[in-house]
Amino acid sequence: MLKILLIEPYYTGSHKKWANDYRRLSNHNVKILSLKGQFWKWRMHGGAVTLADKFNKINWKPNLIIATDMLDFTTFLSLTRKKTYNIPAIIYFHENQISYPWSPNDIDVKKNRDSHYGFINYSSALSSDHILFNSNYHMNTFMNELNPFLKNFPDHNELDSINIIKRKSKTLHLGLDLKRFDLKKIKKKEKPSILWNHRWEYDKNPELFFSILEKVKNEGYKFNLIVIGENFSQSPKIFDRAKKDFKDELIHWGYAKTFELYAELLWRADILPVTSNQEFFGISVMEAIYCGNWPILPNRLTYPELLPEVNHKENIYQDEKDLYKKIINAIVNIENIRKTKLSSIASKFSWDIMVPVYDNFFSNVSLEYQIETNDKK
Helix, strand or coil: CCCEEEEEECCHHHHHHHHHHHHHCCCCCEEEEEEECCCHHHHHHHHHHHHHHHHHCCCCCCCCEEEEECCHHHHHHHHHHHHCCCCCCCEEECCCCCCCCCCCCHHHHHHHCCCCHHHHHHEEEECEEEEEEECCHHHHHEEEEEEEEHHCCCCCCCCCHHHHHCCCCECCCCEEHHCCCCCCCCCCCCCCEEEEECCHHHHHCHHHHHHHHHHHHHHCCCCEEEEECCCCCCCCCCHHHHHHCCCEEEEEEECCCCCHHHHHHHCCEEEEEEECCCCCCCCHHHHHHHHHCCEEEEEECCCHHHCCCCHHHHHHHHHHHHHHHHHHHHHHHHHHHHCCCCCHHHHHEEEEHHHHHHHHHHHHHHHHHHHHHHHCC
């Protein structure tokens, strides 16, 4: 059994769930070192100093250290080098600030300060022994963006370092706690229900989602609408309009305050059209598929990777016209849709399958590191 330190500077939401689930289910002894999930930019700037101080004060030395992408891992390792100099260091990328599309309204974009956060991700990857990404798409986009990102700087671009990072990188998909949804399973009886269960932010492309549904509605097709997700103070204004435009179709609008309500709404829904312009994995999509939703996903981002190729023809759309046709087809053929079982698409990411994958990988890393260290003596 390994002693693993898992460092999460942004301990909230999916980051927190992933860390807690792995600690709970792993056969290794996992200790979480964290900070509250707020002020993400400050976490990337200063979180490493605070967390290094915390780690230096505890009388506990791990066999392995895993940090997530919100940590300036380079700074953390330098401030703890007396304890960490002989411990393998792994960074796990839930997202990254190089290939993530920034909001054009962000003040750091307007003042050309946004590249600093990407550089933290770059240097953290370079200083790690292993680099893990939650999808192949995520890993490939990060690698592809590194070259133009580094070329932005005036000299000493260190482009050769990209190959160093590539050699240390691999995909380790997220583990998901899907079995908990089984308790709320219900039989669908009402008219077709269309689902939105993402954050209420611009990168999820709500404008396309609601405009397509408006066309479907105007053509006379009947459906219910379930809109869940975290809505922030500066959410796109389209949500205000959509609440009025679809008042007769709405079953639920807004954040699900309990998991029980969230699970119940997912089981109640039937059709999941996704319009996102950004997705490194797709937790909400996998949860909805597990709960019996028929996915209609764009032929971009991580989605083609997550769906078996046999499902691409029916469940992957090529353009807006194809999206429109596939939504109508799902509504018209709702009885057949409800009989189709696609939960296995999501089940392969269930923690009961993924935990042994995680545990074995980390055990092998630790063993290889010990062998290399002994060979150097």
